[in-house]
Amino acid sequence: MQAGWEGIARDLLEGTGCDDPSVDAFELAACCDLEVRAKSGPASIVGDVIRVDMRTRRTRQHGQVAHELGHWALARAGCDDSEEGAIYVASALLLPRAHFNASLRATWDIPELMRRHPNAGAGTIARRICAMRGTIASVWDHHRAPLLLGRRRHHAPESWEAGLVTIVRETGRAYADETARAWLLPERPWRRVVVVREAA
Ligand SMILES: [Zn+2]
Structure with missing residues (x-):
């Protein structure tokens, strides 16, 4: 399951060319012809519009946009849509495997990883360490x-x-x-x- 989700994230990053080490979820959404609008309350995606709460901290906004992109990418790939899948794809989008692997070879220090990957919050980084290092x-x-x-x-x-x-x-x-x-x-x-x- 995880290998499939990993591949969906990789294909999306490579397909859009948005695989710069500090992936910007807003840019990535724009590359997928999705519009991001402000709303209050929980994030959502309906059609090609993602809505997120813009009053939260920036890493959280990136996380929410990436999460909704995760749902969108699962559907586009013909995969079962699930919360678990969207959560996995979101962290794989914000922290691309090869780049994050290189970071983890240098350090596991989460504050340092947050400096290297400024659009990812601590929870997303911890989740990705777990997925990639067991x-x-x-x-x-x-x-x-x-x-x-x-x-x-x-x-x-x-x-x-x-x-x-x-x-x-x-x-x-x-x-x-x-x-x-x-x-x-x-x-x-x-x-x-x-x-x-x-x-x-
Ligand atoms: Zn969700």
Whole structure:
């Protein structure tokens, strides 16, 4: 399934020539003759019009446009349309495999990866690391259950992960050992922490 989604994203990037390392989802939509308009509330695609909330932070807008492009690309390729598929294609569009592979050979540091790929948010980057390196990840915002990423989608966060998140928030410093890394991210106002770890 993932190989098919990967191919759909690659074909779209190559077909439009919009495969510059920092893929711009708005440009990509324009290359596909899709119009992007502002709306409030959840993003959508109807016909050839994508609607997204333009008041959110820029990486989120790129993520939402890429997600709707994902639905569009799945349908165009004659694939089953699914949330999982659109989410996968969106991250593969914003972080093209070859370029992101080269980045990951240099660093797994999420803030540094965000500088290299400025249109991708931390969650999209963590998701892509999981897809390409077989890790699992969790995204922690205040007052919400963590969002779990990676192949073992129904894994529960380990109790030590919550402790690690507290330490990273208190010290403001990234954490790394042999099996887990964690970063505090400047995605206000959440004091978001992302943990990437080996799948046990
Ligand atoms: Zn969707």
